[in-house]
Amino acid sequence: MRTVGTVFCKEVLDNIRDRRTLLSALLMGPLFGPVLFAFVINLSIDRAISSAEKTLEVPVVGAEFAPNLQRYLESRNMTVVEGLESYETAVESVKLGTHDLVLVIPAEFGEQLRNSLPARIELVSNAADTAAARDANRVRSALQSYSHELASYRLMARGVSPIVVRPISIDEIDVSTSSGRSAILLGMMSYFFIFAMLMGGMYLAIDTTAGERERGSLEPLLALPATRGRLMFGKILAACLFMILALFLSMVSFYFALRFMPLDKLGLTPNFGPQAVLLAFLMFLPFVLLGASLMTLVASFTKSYKEAQTWLGFLMLLPTLPILVASLLNLRPRTELMFVPSLSQHLLLIDLVKNEPINLLYVLISVLSTLSLGALLAWLCARLYRREGLLG
Amino acid sequence: MIRVDDIHKHFGKVHAVRGVSFSAPNGRITGLLGPNGAGKSTTLRVLYTVLKPDAGAASIDGKDVVTESLEARRVTGALPHGSGLYPHLSARENILYYARLCGVPRNKIDEQVDGIIELLDIKDIAHRRTKGFSQGQRTRVALARALVHDPQNIILDEPTNGLDVMATRALRKLILTLKDNGRCILLSSHVMQEVGALCDDIVIIANGQVAISGTADDILNDTNCDDLEEAFVTAIQRTGYDD
Structure with missing residues (x-):
């Protein structure tokens, strides 16, 4: 010892x-x-907070064909940036990384809406880029909620409650504690x-x-x-x-x-x-x-x-x-x-x-x-x- | 009293020691002399129980170095070749560490450590850290460390290596003092003059074998030579040594 x-x-x-x-x-x-x-x-x-709070700039081709959508996006903390001319330049700029995403609204958008046909919008983004994908998600969810809103108006105009088209209601309960x-x-x-x-x-x-x-x-x-x-x-x-x-x-x-x-x-x-x-x-x-x-x-x-x-x-x-x-x-x-x-x-x-x-x-x-x-x-x-x- | 009886040691294919036998009695200085690589260090390392012999036996004060190695170490103080000190400890702390490990009783430890510091004349450097010591200072501290438990048998592997004239003389004086106290001293060297001047008995080793042994006079008579250097060369040539 x-x-x-x-x-x-x-x-x-x-x-x-x-x-x-x-x-x-x-x-x-x-x-x-x-x-x-x-x-x-x-x-x-830093990244999580900045991306949620920051005003997102959304380059849009053909913004003039959808003034209501433009206002809706602005109400969701996004600003519409104009300047790109065509679908091709949009794809090119996303490929080159000049823009993270571009929204393309075709000229027939207004007419299709009026005729209650599915109105096409193109969201060009690069899914391999995580930061860009997060921004694209924000735009996508804004577009979806705009779409839901329009659908509800259409149903109400026809005297149908919007609830009818929601046969299932999903309530998510997350049991993971914050710890x-x-x-x-x-x-x-x-x-x-x-x-x-x-x-x-x-x-x-x-x-x-x-x-x-x-x-x-x-x-x-x-x-x-x-x-x-x-x-x-x-x-x-x-x-x-x-x-x-x-x-x-x-x-x-x-x-x-x-x-x-x-x-x-x-x-x-x-x-x-x-x-x-x-x-x-x-x-x-x-x-x-x-x-x-x-x-x-x-x-x-x-x-x-x-x-x-x-x-x-x-x-x-x-x-x-x-x-x-x-x-x-x-x-x-x-x-x-x-x-x-x-x-x-x-x-x-x-x-x-x-x-x-x-x-x-x-x-x-x-x-x-x-x-x-x-x-x-x-x-x-x-x-x-x-x-x-x-x-x- | 150290006794070596026909020990052998291999390192892989190299047969470093091939049947070395000799004895070193108390009150005498025995010198192992031989060219580099002759097996001197290996023989000494077997004696201070760091190596085990492949064949043969060796004992110190009757304690077998293999079967009773702890008891053999207890009566031995060894200064291996190129002994290192702990650079962050002072000279005294280095010596104290060994004294404690050797089991020097608590009430005697200070007395013993101070005694050995006095004997080796290192009082002036005792409280300095050993980092930066000269070779002579290092050797003296290492020797003090090895002798602190007052061993009867002292094994020194090339103790004068790297020492200047004054340090060598001081060491020689110390070894003679230890001899007069009746200690058994076994040292190795490849320097003829040193062994000739200091040792009572000489064992010349070459090629892992004892070429010749005895007092200086015995060796001169046996080889019909006038001086030790010639005798050394003649003796090692008998073993088939090829330089």
């Missing part, structure tokens, strides 16, 4: 003295997530937490293995009358301490970042108050041992500091794979999924953020399976330290 404690204290002291590494480990990881997140959220808020909608965006949170956590211990994991070997301090250390497994545990525990610190910092920074983001404008109300932060912290805590052991194990096999950095860079991506698959398949928490580290934490975090009840059995399985895998890897590290190949 004294050996483990001695190694732990020394590695912690050593890491704290290495200011620059410490700063990058404890600040970069925890800040990277919230900053990127704030950037993405603000961008999507639920947050889940898609907040799904990335779990990866940021794991990333920050791994970053927090990465340098220590490298320094205590490949770094010691490169510096030439590993061989005298192994020549000491100390059990090698205990040296290893001390090193893993020191990495764990900094990973816990980084995890905590990243959660706190997320907590503050979310408070300053106008999420309510997107209809998002994530449940990430102090209590949820604490719960999330406890749910992610078992992953620390697993991460530390895994990084130490991988770094032990490498021959130099640089090689270790390369490998651990890849390793950082490993926990994303289950999260990525989960997002693609839209997986919901299931008993067997709780045995997969990183995936189980991700799914539990989503439920927590969505403010849905957390299944305690799931939490138990997640904690125990992650912890036992971590303990197994730590034991493997200790075994590895008895190998002489370690010295390279």
Whole structure:
């Protein structure tokens, strides 16, 4: 126990003295997530809000053939722009991207209306352009409601109630809470937490293995009358301490970042108050041992500091794979999924953020399976330290 | 007391050590002498239990280096070739770390650390971080670190490498002091003069085998040579060494 404690204290002291590494480990990881997140959220808020509130300019060919429609569009926060002459120039300008959409009203529009024939209007747009498609939708829904209005007048003129042509009335009831909608965006949170956590211990994991070997301090250390497994545990525990610190910092920074983001404008109300932060912290805590052991194990096999950095860079991506698959398949928490580290934490975090009840059995399985895998890897590290190949 | 009995060690296809045997008694300085790549370091690494021999046995104070490696390490202080220090720790902290790992009792630890700092004459740099130390300063701190648990057996792999004249002289003086205290000292070198001037017993290794061993006089008599350098060349040629 004294050996483990001695190694732990020394590695912690050593890491704290290495200011620059410490700063990058404890600040970069925890800040990277919230900053990127704030950037993405603000961008999507800007776009969503601006497109709904902005007056939409609708280029129209042949506006003079439909003065009533023109007035209707203007009442729906759109302005009609004239200047294009023909259907061909309209198509061309949309293809070239000069205009996002063009409305083409043929000369016979008025006559067809008068004769109660379906009056043709052409809406030219490029569906591959998301922003343009959103604008085209606005115009389309305006046209449809204009069409409904005309239909109602026609029926009333013939003494028929407009209700007759609505045999079915659809009432949509959306059960997704506003917290639920947050889940898609907040799904990335779990990866940021794991990333920050791994970053927090990465340098220590490298320094205590490949770094010691490169510096030439590993061989005298192994020549000491100390059990090698205990040296290893001390090193893993020191990495764990900094990973816990980084995890905590990243959660706190997320907590503050979310408070300053106008999420309510997107209809998002994530449940990430102090209590949820604490719960999330406890749910992610078992992953620390697993991460530390895994990084130490991988770094032990490498021959130099640089090689270790390369490998651990890849390793950082490993926990994303289950999260990525989960997002693609839209997986919901299931008993067997709780045995997969990183995936189980991700799914539990989503439920927590969505403010849905957390299944305690799931939490138990997640904690125990992650912890036992971590303990197994730590034991493997200790075994590895008895190998002489370690010295390279 | 260090005893090596017919040890062998392979690295892949390379047969680095092929049956080395010798013993290093207490109160004497034993020198392993040999050209580069002769198997000196490998032999020493087996002794301080970082490598396991493929065949043969070695023991320190009667503790087998394979089956009782922890006990063997407890009575040994080793200075591996190119020992690195922790640059963010001060010289004293480096030594203290090793003292704790060696299990020096808490109430004796300060006394022991300060004692070794005194012995190696590094008081003036004891509280400085070791980053930027000269090679001589580094070697002295590394040696202090290796000796802090007061081991009976001392293994030094090329200790004078990279040291200037003054540092070498200081180290030599220290080794002689340790010898007078009855310690068993085993050191390796490829510098003939150094071994000749310092060691009581010389073991010449070439091609992973012992070419000849004994006191300097024994070796001169055995090879019919007048000086050690010639004796060295004659001895290693017997093993089929080809330079």
